[in-house]
Amino acid sequence: xxxxxxxxxxxxxxxxxxxxxxxxxxxxxxxxxxxxxxxxxxxxxxxxxxxxxxxxxxxxxxxxxxxxxxxxxxxxxxxxxxxxxxxxxxxxxxxxxxxxxxxxxxxxxxxxxxxxxxxxxxxxxxxxxxxxxxxxxxxxxxxxxxxxxxxxxxxxxxxxxxxxxxxxxxxxxxxxxxxxxxxxxxxxxxxxxxxxxxxxxxxxxxxxxxxxxxxxxxxxxxxxxxxxxxxxxxxxxxxxxxxxxxxxxxxxxxxxxxxxxxxxxxxxxxxxxxxxxxxxxxxxxxxxxxxxxxxxxxxxxxxxxxxxxxxxxxxxxxxxxxxxxxxxxxxxxxxxxxxxxxxxxxxxxxxxxxxxxxxxx
Numbered sequence: 001x002x003x004x005x006x007x008x009x010x011x012x013x014x015x016x017x018x019x020x021x022x023x024x025x026x027x028x029x030x031x032x033x034x035x036x037x038x039x040x041x042x043x044x045x046x047x048x049x050x051x052x053x054x055x056x057x058x059x060x061x062x063x064x065x066x067x068x069x070x071x072x073x074x075x076x077x078x079x080x081x082x083x084x085x086x087x088x089x090x091x092x093x094x095x096x097x098x099x100x101x102x103x104x105x106x107x108x109x110x111x112x113x114x115x116x117x118x119x120x121x122x123x124x125x126x127x128x129x130x131x132x133x134x135x136x137x138x139x140x141x142x143x144x145x146x147x148x149x150x151x152x153x154x155x156x157x158x159x160x161x162x163x164x165x166x167x168x169x170x171x172x173x174x175x176x177x178x179x180x181x182x183x184x185x186x187x188x189x190x191x192x193x194x195x196x197x198x199x200x201x202x203x204x205x206x207x208x209x210x211x212x213x214x215x216x217x218x219x220x221x222x223x224x225x226x227x228x229x230x231x232x233x234x235x236x237x238x239x240x241x242x243x244x245x246x247x248x249x250x251x252x253x254x255x256x257x258x259x260x261x262x263x264x265x266x267x268x269x270x271x272x273x274x275x276x277x278x279x280x281x282x283x284x285x286x287x288x289x290x291x292x293x294x295x296x297x298x299x300x301x302x303x304x305x306x307x308x309x310x311x312x313x314x315x316x317x318x319x320x321x322x323x324x325x326x327x328x329x330x331x332x333x334x335x336x337x338x339x340x341x342x343x344x345x346x347x348x349x350x351x352x353x354x355x356x357x358x359x360x361x
Contacts, residue, residue, distance in 0.1 A: 004281070004347055007274040008052065008325065008340040012045055012333070014267070015251075015326035021234045022254040023247045023328065037247055037328055044330035048337030055341025056348070063342070064289050067113075067120040071140075074113040077106035078143040095147045105331035107152045110140050111300050112335050114156055115163070119292035122167035130173050133164055145188060151319035153188075155303050157181060162299035166282065167292050189317075215244045219312040223256035223264070230260030247328035249320050252312055267326070268309070275302045281347040294346045297339045 020038035027036040063070075081087035081094050088096040088103055096103040114137075121129070121136065137160040144153045161177055190196055222238040225231070236257045239246050243253060256264045278298030285291035301324055308323045310316040322329050324336050 003273065004277045004340065004344050005056070007270055007277070008337065008344075009049070011267075011270055011274070011325035012049065012337065015323075015333075016041055016045060017233075018251055018255055018326060019247050019328045021258065022236065022239050022251055024234075025240050026246065029241075040330065041328055041333070044333050045337075048334040051334060051338040052341040052344075055338050056344035058345055060290050060293060060342055060345050061287065063116050063293075064120045067117040070113045071117040074106060074110050075140060075143065077104075078110060078140060081106055082143070082146055093147050093149060095149055102330065105329075107144050107147065107149055108329075108331040108335045110144065110152070111155060111159065112297075112339050114140055115159065115293060115296035115300060115339070118160055118163045119289050119296055122163060122169070122292055123288035126164060126167040126169045127173070130164075130169065133160075133169075148192065149320075150185075150188060151307055151321035154185070154307065154319065155300060155321065158303040159296055159300045162303075163292055163296040166295040167288070215250065216312070216314050216318055218243045219250055219253040220314065222250075222253035223313065226257040226260040226263075228261045230256070230258050230263055233258050245320070248322050249308065249318075249327070250312065251327050252309055252323050255326075271301070271305045271324075275305070277347070278343050281343055285346050290346045294343055297343055300339070301336075 016038060019041045020035065023037035024034040027038075028034040030036075033039075077097060081097055086097070087094040088098050090096065095107060096105050118133075118136070122133065126133070137157065141153045141156050141160075144156060161181070164173070218238060222236070222243055225237070231237070236254050238257055239254055243250050246254060252264070252267070255267060259266075275298050278294055278301065282291050282294035282298060285294055304321055304324050307316065307319050307321045308327075311318045311320075322332050325333065
């Protein structure tokens with residue numbers, strides 16, 4: 001429990017530091033305030049940490065009662081975001097709802113609402129509810145793909161499969177989904193020209209160096225130029241408008257340039273411990289619902305971290321997902337912190353259960 005709390009808060013504070021150093025150029029250019037992005041991120045971090053504390057003190061069993069209403073609400077939001085005039089269209093995608101004072105990204109909430117609902121749905125008889133599980137999983141995945149947002153769709157899909165496996169689903173179902181999932185992803189990529197271009201540049205990084213492969217090439221330059229110890233905090237050169245999406249998808253490249261190999265390994269180790277602690281909480285959870293929920297959240301953290309880091313080092317095609325707790329983004333940070341609070345709550349109740357069992361011996 002203490003490790004989960006420490007790593008969550010530590011990564012969040014580190015994220016504020018890196019958003020601050022990575023965004024000074026673009027913030028000064030766009031808003032004439034070099035601290036614009038870190039001020040906003042600090043606000044969202046404050047709200048998220050309040051949610052983190054509240055979630056860590058609540059019994060997760062309460063969330064099982066609202067699992068279905070929360071999922072339905074989220075699905076409605078995912079539909080609304082696709083409607084012209086309701087959903088905001090930025091950079092060719094409809095992913096945000098304008099709520100006046102701020103915009104909200106329903107796909108981020110979908111990670112949490114789907115985690116809670118699948119944890120409840122699969123707590124008993126997972127092996128006999130395979131078809132219904134697939135329908136439930138593919139519905140939000142399809143809506144997210146229509147935005148389009150392949151990265152988040154892959155996170156939802158992977159998270160759902162991991163939850164099914166942990167809940168006791170049959171091996172043959174789980175293994176059979178792997179080729180089916182790969183086929184579905186291949187179709188989604190090939191029918192979309194810009195995704196197909198990204199895939200081709202993944203196999204040939206020298207293709208279109210000023211276009212489709214530009215971001216990955218600049219990220220590799222940034223990571224490589226950091227060396228072992230880095231250029232020093234605040235000394236990145238790539239953030240001077242060479243590296244696209246410097247505060248979101250590419251922030252790990254700035255970490256590598258400024259803090260070097262040692263810095264990136266430290267961050268990677270922190271994520272590994274966080275994910276391990278989450279799955280450990282799942283293994284010792286006091287109920288099937290809590291076990292499934294901890295597994296869903298931990299797999300979500302792990303898959304999202306892997307997709308972000310692997311795409312920046314050209315191990316997988318670029319998907320455009322943020323680095324959990326570190327990248328800039330209000331919707332993402334608030335939802336991640338709340339979900340991490342639920343992990344802390346599950347871990348706390350695990351410790352209480354262990355204490356009670358030991359005291360009865």
